[in-house]
Amino acid sequence: MKNKKNLFGAITLGCLLISCVDNKEIQISGTVRNMEGRQIVYFQSIDGMFNSQSYDTLRVNPDSTYTLTLPAEPYKRVRFVLWGKRELGSVIMNKSQIEVHLDGAAKQSIEVKGLSEKEAEISTLLNRLDGDVWNLRARRGDRWNIAKDTVVASVIAKLKADALDMDEKMKGVDEDLYKKAQQDVRMQLMLAFQNQLFGVEWKCSDATKQQWFDEWKNMKNFCLDNDSNSPFSPAFYDVVYNNAGIIHFAKGEEGAEGVGKGPNELSFHYYEHHLSGKAQEAAMAQLFLRDETEEQNDPVIVSLSERFKKLYPQSVWMPLVDKAVAKNKAFNETKIPDYIHFPNIEKAKTFNEVIDRYKGKVVFMDIWATWCGPCRSSFAYVKPLQEYVNHHDDIVLLYLSLDRPKDDAKWRKMAAHYDLMGEHVRIQEAFHDEIYKIFGDKRGALSIPHCVIFDKNGKVRFSVAASPENMEKLKLQLEEAAKNK
16 A cells, blocks of 8 residues: 555545445455546555545556455445545445446536435435535535634534434444444544644634543443444544544643653553543554654654554554564664755855855755655656766756754655755744745745756856756756856
């Protein structure tokens, strides 16, 4: 499986339910339309626990058909996403063969053949709920009229009423499917509640915050994140991760003695002491996958994985966990080669003092950060640029990181991990505002990765330069900057 990327702008359009028979494998076949040349990726459940952190790419044939064979389970969940644009929907099934047709331009972008009338009704409810929760979090809609409501009792009453109403509407299918759908509803509504709590925590009085924290416990008891069916929901991991954050960061409660203060240690501690069974196993496993997905490369991951293995030595997650931990370990054992330099610029008061170090040479500067996914993805294209620079000794590659001082060690290792030949400096407080003013937009916002080219006199020649991905254009710009004027 590949790692999940940031699928911003995704819209959940459906969750379709199908009653099926036991089988060792399932086969999904169908057609795809209007995908705009984009890839389709899919996420899937593992033994009743949805993996929201890893994905695989759907292989589509030249005639726009596909066939997908996956391991079966009592109820299998598969979610399809049009990469970088929108969610297409998901299916829940334990049937040996079904048809799923995908259309990236249609309002109802997933069609599944074989649904009963009741299953179609449930899928419509989950479809609407998924989309409405996403719209609330993205500030694009407010089905419950709670976005501006700071009275916690009012918000909870609206969310609980919606849950109980959907409970009634979903009755009529087998008990296992009903409970899974019921817990999916609760996990989604818990996300809606958490979204509002975080907003209150940021802007309201201490008294109001305390009311929300008190009622959060009641909402948590209603939604039951520790229920054995909760991990089947795609919202589950976000819910438990947020719950850990509420305890340790929003409320400021300390972990047990000997527990570090990093988010992964505190989250693992929460999972260990507040969850059990499949809920605990799924939450712990996805903590490691999240580290891989976001390339956090937290050094504590290795020791946490040993604790996980003692708790769940036969876990179905183990192959994915081992792969994620191996990547983390390899990153943290990275050695920095001598062609990657970290000049000391701590005394620099302006950014010009940094650029002046390279007068007489053209400087190609890449502004990035370790937490920026698109930045990391862009490093796949640096080799041609490096080869070009190796034949032009009047060009310097300069990487300016926006990372904070606490991430200094991670920044240095990541530069070596991506083999970024050249000069590396981290933004300093003295010229922080200067960078955003010069290279940001009118509001001072700076979108990264952002490439800049300076001429041999240290003057900006291209404030928005071509990236290494567009090497032919970049070569022309570097040649232009090298001309004496």
